[in-house]
Amino acid sequence: MIYYNSNIPLSILATTTQEAVSEQEEIVARKGHFYGVYLLCSQSLDSRYRGKCYVGFTVNPKRRIRQHNLGCDFGGARKTSRKGPWQMVMIVHGFPNNIVALQFEWAWQQPSLSTRLKMYPELKRKLPRENYFDYNFRILSKMLGVGPWHRLPLTVRWLETDYERAFDVPLPSQMEIVSGKVSISVSQRKRADDAEAPPPVAWAPECHLCIQRIEQPERSRLGCTNPTCRLTCHMLCLANYLLGDEPGHYIPVGGECPLCETRLGWAALLQRKRLLSGVPEELQDQDDDLSDEIDVDSEVEYVPA
Numbered sequence: 001m002i003y004y005n006s007n008i009p010l011s012i013l014a015t016t017t018q019e020a021v022s023e024q025e026e027i028v029a030r031k032g033h034f035y036g037v038y039l040l041c042s043q044s045l046d047s048r049y050r051g052k053c054y055v056g057f058t059v060n061p062k063r064r065i066r067q068h069n070l071g072c073d074f075g076g077a078r079k080t081s082r083k084g085p086w087q088m089v090m091i092v093h094g095f096p097n098n099i100v101a102l103q104f105e106w107a108w109q110q111p112s113l114s115t116r117l118k119m120y121p122e123l124k125r126k127l128p129r130e131n132y133f134d135y136n137f138r139i140l141s142k143m144l145g146v147g148p149w150h151r152l153p154l155t156v157r158w159l160e161t162d163y164e165r166a167f168d169v170p171l172p173s174q175m176e177i178v179s180g181k182v183s184i185s186v187s188q189r190k191r192a193d194d195a196e197a198p199p200p201v202a203w204a205p206e207c208h209l210c211i212q213r214i215e216q217p218e219r220s221r222l223g224c225t226n227p228t229c230r231l232t233c234h235m236l237c238l239a240n241y242l243l244g245d246e247p248g249h250y251i252p253v254g255g256e257c258p259l260c261e262t263r264l265g266w267a268a269l270l271q272r273k274r275l276l277s278g279v280p281e282e283l284q285d286q287d288d289d290l291s292d293e294i295d296v297d298s299e300v301e302y303v304p305a
């Protein structure tokens with residue numbers, strides 16, 4: 001894993017932390033956090049990638065699209081690296097917290113595995129002549145009418161007018177459809193930037209649970225045992241999440257993955273982390289960059305309730 005590429009001038013890195021809000025942009029989430037799940041479409045000139053789509057979660061859409069277009073060394077996903085440029089064509093926001101947004105992201109990415117969607121076999125795969133955008137839009141259309149999401153006050157925001165289209169079925173009445181760029185509030189942006197300071201230190205993975213950087217991923221990062229799940233979080237955050245309703249306990253027994261709902265055993269998670277520690281990165285699951293031998297048990301002696 002390369003954390004900093006010295007071939008890239010510092011000025012480029014510096015500009016990625018600056019954000020100006022143009023007049024046409026709407027500032028959302030003046031109070032509280034912004035949690036968005038977006039759809040990217042590749043504008044690549046290479047026919048292998050052009051039109052491909054990617055669904056992701058973000059607390060800062062402007063920063064996220066830059067990361068995708070800068071590549072995986074700067075926090076873009078490996079799946080999107082060198083397959084762009086990418087356009088963020090729409091974003092769904094208004095989720096009450098990051099977990100609900102991440103579950104929405106997971107289901108949109110994996111409709112055939114999601115417990116909420118797997119009873120809709122028509123969503124399992126793209127139709128022969130359907131393009132990637134139409135397929136993803138079809139999944140989203142279904143999701144907005146299915147529990148638990150159909151009760152949420154979500155905003156479906158079109159970011160690129162070329163892609164804008166009507167939904168086949170009316171959305172639940174508390175949802176709205178809007179158009180136009182989005183910018184998060186200054187205070188939230190500051191929090192997000194603080195969490196990533198100091199620039200221009202290169203990218204570190206972000207914890208899905210607390211949305212802060214994972215400064216020492218090789219020591220304190222945990223993933224999910226489901227190989228298709230992208231869960232990445234601080235060991236302590238996941239321990240706290242799994243402890244949930246069991247205050248007074250310090251070490252969790254297990255629970256459901258916050259993203260894919262796979263049953264996780266805490267001991268198995270630690271064991272897997274230990275095993276991966278000795279495996280070369282290219283042989284590990286995608287997005288895993290665990291390395292070096294570590295004693296993970298020492299990290300969980302105390303978990304605040």
Ligand SMILES: [Zn+2]
Nearest residue numbers: 207210234237
């Ligand atoms: Zn965390």
Ligand SMILES: [Zn+2]
Nearest residue numbers: 224229257260
């Ligand atoms: Zn998972």
